[in-house]
Amino acid sequence: MKEIVVVSGKGGTGKTSFTAAFAHLAKGPVALGDCDVDAANLALLMHGEDFVEEPFLAGKRARVDENKCTGCGECENACRYEAIPVIDNLARVNDLLCEGCRACSVVCPEDCITFMNNRAGTLFHRETSTGPMVHGALGIAQDNSGKLVAKVRADTKLIAMERNIDLAIFDGPPGIGCPVHPAVGGVDLVVAVTEPSSSGAHDLKRMLDLCDHFKLESAVVVNKYDLSVAVTEEIEEMVKNRGAHTVGRVPFDEGVPRALARRETPLVIPEVKTALEKTWRDIVRLLE
Amino acid sequence: MGKLVAITLEHAGDLDTLIDPRFGRAGVFLIVDAETREIISTIDNESVEAAHGAGTGAAATMSGANVDAVIAGRFGPKAYEALSRLGIQMWNAPQGLTAGQALDKMVAGQLTQMQIVKY
Amino acid sequence: MIISVASGKGGTGKTLISTSLARLWADGNKAVTYVDADAEEPNGHLFLKPDVIEEKRFTVKIPTLEGRTCAAHGKCQEICAFNAILSAKGSVIVFDELCHGCGACVLACPEGFLQETGREIGTITHGDSNGLEFYSATLDVGEARVTPLISGVVEASTENADGDRLVVIDAPPGTSCSAMAAVEIADLVLLVTEPTPFGEHDLILALEMGKALGRKMAAVINRSDIGGDGTRALLEARSIPVLAEIPFDRAVAESYAASRMPMEDSSEFASSIVKLAQGLLSLAQGVSP
Numbered sequence: 001m002k003e004i005v006v007v008s009g010k011g012g013t014g015k016t017s018f019t020a021a022f023a024h025l026a027k028g029p030v031a032l033g034d035c036d037v038d039a040a041n042l043a044l045l046m047h048g049e050d051f052v053e054e055p056f057l058a059g060k061r062a063r064v065d066e067n068k069c070t071g072c073g074e075c076e077n078a079c080r081y082e083a084i085p086v087i088d089n090l091a092r093v094n095d096l097l098c099e100g101c102r103a104c105s106v107v108c109p110e111d112c113i114t115f116m117n118n119r120a121g122t123l124f125h126r127e128t129s130t131g132p133m134v135h136g137a138l139g140i141a142q143d144n145s146g147k148l149v150a151k152v153r154a155d156t157k158l159i160a161m162e163r164n165i166d167l168a169i170f171d172g173p174p175g176i177g178c179p180v181h182p183a184v185g186g187v188d189l190v191v192a193v194t195e196p197s198s199s200g201a202h203d204l205k206r207m208l209d210l211c212d213h214f215k216l217e218s219a220v221v222v223n224k225y226d227l228s229v230a231v232t233e234e235i236e237e238m239v240k241n242r243g244a245h246t247v248g249r250v251p252f253d254e255g256v257p258r259a260l261a262r263r264e265t266p267l268v269i270p271e272v273k274t275a276l277e278k279t280w281r282d283i284v285r286l287l288e
Numbered sequence: 289m290g291k292l293v294a295i296t297l298e299h300a301g302d303l304d305t306l307i308d309p310r311f312g313r314a315g316v317f318l319i320v321d322a323e324t325r326e327i328i329s330t331i332d333n334e335s336v337e338a339a340h341g342a343g344t345g346a347a348a349t350m351s352g353a354n355v356d357a358v359i360a361g362r363f364g365p366k367a368y369e370a371l372s373r374l375g376i377q378m379w380n381a382p383q384g385l386t387a388g389q390a391l392d393k394m395v396a397g398q399l400t401q402m403q404i405v406k407y
Numbered sequence: 408m409i410i411s412v413a414s415g416k417g418g419t420g421k422t423l424i425s426t427s428l429a430r431l432w433a434d435g436n437k438a439v440t441y442v443d444a445d446a447e448e449p450n451g452h453l454f455l456k457p458d459v460i461e462e463k464r465f466t467v468k469i470p471t472l473e474g475r476t477c478a479a480h481g482k483c484q485e486i487c488a489f490n491a492i493l494s495a496k497g498s499v500i501v502f503d504e505l506c507h508g509c510g511a512c513v514l515a516c517p518e519g520f521l522q523e524t525g526r527e528i529g530t531i532t533h534g535d536s537n538g539l540e541f542y543s544a545t546l547d548v549g550e551a552r553v554t555p556l557i558s559g560v561v562e563a564s565t566e567n568a569d570g571d572r573l574v575v576i577d578a579p580p581g582t583s584c585s586a587m588a589a590v591e592i593a594d595l596v597l598l599v600t601e602p603t604p605f606g607e608h609d610l611i612l613a614l615e616m617g618k619a620l621g622r623k624m625a626a627v628i629n630r631s632d633i634g635g636d637g638t639r640a641l642l643e644a645r646s647i648p649v650l651a652e653i654p655f656d657r658a659v660a661e662s663y664a665a666s667r668m669p670m671e672d673s674s675e676f677a678s679s680i681v682k683l684a685q686g687l688l689s690l691a692q693g694v695s696p
Contacts (some may be wrong), residue, residue, distance in 0.1 A: 009448050011580045012418010016605070038581035039416050039609045057337065060488060080509055080578045096587065096619055101488050101509030115488075141587045148339070148550075174417045174580060175447035177546065177553045197664035199422065199450035206448065209548045227657070228664040254633060254655070260603050261634040341490025341505040348484050348493050366502060370493055373500045 001160055002287050003187040005035070007172035007180065009203025013193045014223040017256070018276070019171040020045040020265045025280040029131035031168040033148045033156030037138045042171045045265055052125035056136060058147045060100035060115035062093045068112035071184055075104035075113065096141040101264065115236055121148055125155065132159045149173060150182040176210045185208070189286055190218040191247065196231035204235065208242055219245040221279050224252035231261040245286055248279035289306070290323025294350055295387040296360040299405055300330050303388030307381055309361025312343035318387055325388070327351070343367030359390045363402065371404075378402040390405055396404055408691045409574040411593035413616075414607025417580035419599045420629040420653075421445075423663055425577040426454045427670055427680045428687070433539035438572040440562045441536075443543035444589035445579040446529060446556045453666045456485060457534030457541035465544070466525030467555045468508040472499050477520045483512035485514060495597055504551050529556040531563055540564075553579070555590040565592060572585045582616040591620060598647070602634030607641055614645055625690055630655040650686030653679045 006022070008015040019042060023030045034042035062084060071089030083097035084104050091104075091113075105113040121138040134156045136148045151171060160168050170187070173179040184190055190211050194204040204220065211218040220239045225232040236246050255269040266272045296314035297305050303325065310316040313336050316377070318327040331353060335345030347370035349357055357377035371378050379399045381390040393399045412425040422445070429441035443451035455678070484494040491505035492512050497586055503526050513521045529552045534541040544560035546553050561576065568574050578589035585651040596617045600610045610626075617624040626642050631652035642649055651675065662672035670677040 006490050008417075010418060038583050039612070041416070041605045042609055044604045044608060046650060058616075078510070078514060099488070099507055099509060101507060102486050103509050103511035103514055106486060106511055106514040138583060140582050140612065141584055143584050147338075158563075175553075176548060177447050177551055177585070181551060195664075198453045198666040199448075200664075202450060202453060203448045206548060213549050224660075227660050231664055252660075257601075257603055257633040259631065260605065263604055274576055319671055335490065341502060343490075344493060344502050344505065345490035348490065351493065351495060352481075366505070370500060370502070374493065374495050 001157070001166050001168060003157070003168045003170070003178070004189045004191055004283065004287070005170040005172045005184050005187045005270050006191045006193060007184065007207060008083070008174060008193045009176060009207040010194070010200055011174045013195045014250070014266070015193045016041045016171050017045065017260060018127070018171055018223070018265050021267050021276050022169055022280055022283070023130040023258040024265060024267055025277060026130070026167055026169070028167070028223040029163070031131055031156050031160035031165045032128070032133035033152045033168065033170045034133070034135035035152050035170045035179070036173045037136045037148045037152065037179065038173060039122065040135050040137050042133070043124070043135050044263055046126070046128040046130070047167040047263070048126045048128035048133070050124045050126045051202050052123075053124050055119050055150060056123045056148055056151065057117045058120040059118045059143060059169070061095050061118045062104055063099065063100045063114050063116050064093060065112035065114070066089045066090060068110045070110060072109060074109060078103045078107045099143070123148070123151060123155070125159070131165060132163065134159065146179045146182040150177045153182060155184065176206050180210065184216060187216065189283065190216050192218060192220045193223055193284060194220060194235060195224050196222055196228040196235060198231070201231065201235050205238070208244055210238070211244070219247040219283060221247050221250060223250045225249035226251050245282075247282035247286070248275060250279065290321050291356045292328065292354060293320050293322045293391060294318070294353060294355040294358045295320060295390060296358070297387060301387070302327065304386050305390065307359065307361065307385055307387055307390050309383050311358065311360035311363045312346045312367050314346065314360060317349065317353070319355060320387070320391060322391065325391065340386070341366060344370045347371050347374060347376070357394070359394055359399065368402065375404070378405070408570070408595065409576065409593045410595045410597055410687060411576040411578050411590045412597045412599060413578040413586060413590055413613055414580055414599045415582055415611070415613035416605055419601050419606060420579070421599050422450050422454070422577055424599055424627060424680070424683070426451050427668065429539055429575045430455065430668055430670065431680055431684055432573050433537065440540040440542065440568060440572060440574045441566055442560060442576045444557050444560055444576050446544035446546045446553050446560065447579060448546050449543045451577055452532070452541070452543055453484050454668055455536040455539065455541055457536040459532060459534045461533045464527045465529045465530050465531050465556050465559050466521040466527050468510070469501055469503055469506045469526045470499065470512050470521045471501065471524045472520055473522050475520050477516070477518055480517050481521055482517055483521060485690040486511045486515040507552070508555065528552070531560050532666060533563070554585045554588050559587055561589060561592055572682065582612045587616065587620070590616065590622065593622055595687065596622045596624045596686050597687065598624060599629055600626055600638055602628060602636065602638040604637065606634070607637045610638060610641060615646070623690065624693070625650050625686065628652045648686070648690070651679045651683040
């Protein structure tokens with residue numbers, strides 16, 4: 001099975017809409033995984049029925065036995081996250097700040113702090129017109145540690161193997177931190193979607209550094225290239241000099257956001273479709 | 289007593305159970321005496337559900353079980369570092385083998401041993 | 408007053424709007440600090456082009472035995488919730504990238520042998536952009552945990568800010584712990600959104616974050632003429648004031664692409680920012696805009 005992850009250092013470059021478009025352009029069924037769990041949007045474009053919905057547990061949160069707590073404040077002093085203030089002689093846990101590190105329980109003289117599983121989000125399996133899709137939604141203020149991303153990726157691969165699907169495409173998280181690592185580790189190709197702005201170029205460089213760090217093959221597509229042909233050329237030059245591939249340019253079209261508003265992919269705009277078809281052909285060639 | 293070997297399994301079983309390719313997120317560890325093929329114990333891998341550091345967590349379990357070697361399909365970078373530093377041997381087994389087959393192959397020198405690097 | 412500029416979704420225009428607001432206020436002779444807290448992808452410097460005053464390496468705490476041999480009780484390994492420390496034959500093995508610096512192992516060590524030492528994970532830059540105080544944080548490539556660095560730059564930039572100073576924090580996208588670290592301290596959260604289903608979906612999450620923190624919130628709708636009305640309806644239903652709507656303007660996109668301040672290239676955009684700035688100040692004074 002081949003695995004592709006679509007990423008962008010910077011948000012809003014068109015990563016998700018391109019992922020959906022690629023799923024439609026691929027020959028044969030595709031297993032899709034939305035690894036952008038902090039803003040899981042692929043499901044808005046890939047219509048279908050969720051047939052599995054399960055809670056996703058990660059980490060622990062402190063719980064105080066109110067009958068035993070004397071409000072001594074040792075836990076408050078030990079906690080580096082200001083997550084367990086003593087109010088009215090009782091230690092109270094702020095779940096938004098608690099990291100479940102257990103420092104409070106080490107110092108508690110009454111031994112009255114325990115830890116319970118934290119529901120960090122929800123995981124879904126969906127049936128779409130192009131094949132199965134796995135997506136997850138992280139709750140507010142949760143540690144986007146990568147565990148849910150890893151779970152989305154593993155489930156996607158598992159379903160693909162069960163159904164003999166030989167291509168998996170992942171919508172990657174933005175940025176270069178924790179959630180990105182499990183999304184990109186070991187994939188066959190990283191497709192970076194960027195835009196012709198100094199911030200786009202800046203973030204792309206950091207993304208390519210990350211690909212080098214993990215020794216991954218990478219390809220770059222410039223979206224909305226006609227907003228600045230000069231910057232597009234600079235980006236393509238930089239990509240080539242670094243030994244990465246360029247896989248086409250996609251023009252800006254005001255019809256794209258309007259299509260997205262109707263929950264359609266950019267493929268409904270003819271010029272954009274032509275460009276994306278070329279990009280997809282280049283990607284397939286790189287995979288072979 | 290021979291060398292103590294931990295073999296990854298997806299779920300509790302015996303030497304006829306298929307190995308789990310993953311180390312850090314393996315289901316259970318079967319602890320076996322390599323010489324006598326006697327099953328010493330079965331340890332649940334508590335790191336399966338860890339948000340962070342499943343590999344190092346599982347390595348800690350190995351250290352606690354005093355094993356000399358581990359057989360798994362693959363080892364993540366953190367697990368590799370941890371087991372290296374703990375001086376525990378790592379053997380790569382191809383997918384589809386039972387625990388017993390993997391053990392026999394290891395004893396016969398037919399599995400690849402991962403090199404332990406000094407950190 | 409501290410304003411965090413946040414959005415559930417990336418690419419809505421957070422940096423465009425926060426740098427523009429900071430520039431406008433600074434040019435109007437107000438005391439202003441701009442803080443780029445999007446430490447994974449900091450971009451504010453591209454537009455504000457600050458003169459760097461100081462670059463400081465940022466460290467987090469990690470445990471160490473400092474070469475001592477311990478009795479290997481294993482308490483440190485047992486207490487660590489992040490599997491970041493192994494106790495092995497009288498020494499410890501610390502996995503730097505997994506460590507949260509919580510100090511639990513130090514507290515748990517029965518011999519009191521564990522100490523803490525610093526480990527560098529990124530850089531905090533302090534600069535000046537024509538009278539505007541500038542701070543930014545940059546995470547080292549390959550590092551995984553960005554939240555401590557974000558808390559670090561927020562603290563560095565706000566510790567000496569008096570009440571009259573306007574601090575504009577350009578927060579990272581999303582609503583996970585790293586975004587929280589940039590929003591927690593704010594008096595007012597400005598949500599930058601767009602009228603697409605993506606924008607609407609992620610706005611719901613951002614609204615929940617603001618609500619969970621109990622912060623006063625306001626919104627600005629970027630590219631307001633492209634998309635539907637779902638975002639507006641959502642904001643109205645939640646009684647979040649919309650301080651400005653900024654229509655799509657190719658001149659702004661081109662100006663931004665070239666790292667210029669779009670206020671200089673588009674008078675419509677500039678007047679939207681003026682309106683937004685006034686709205687924010689009236690909200691701060693408790694007057695409804």
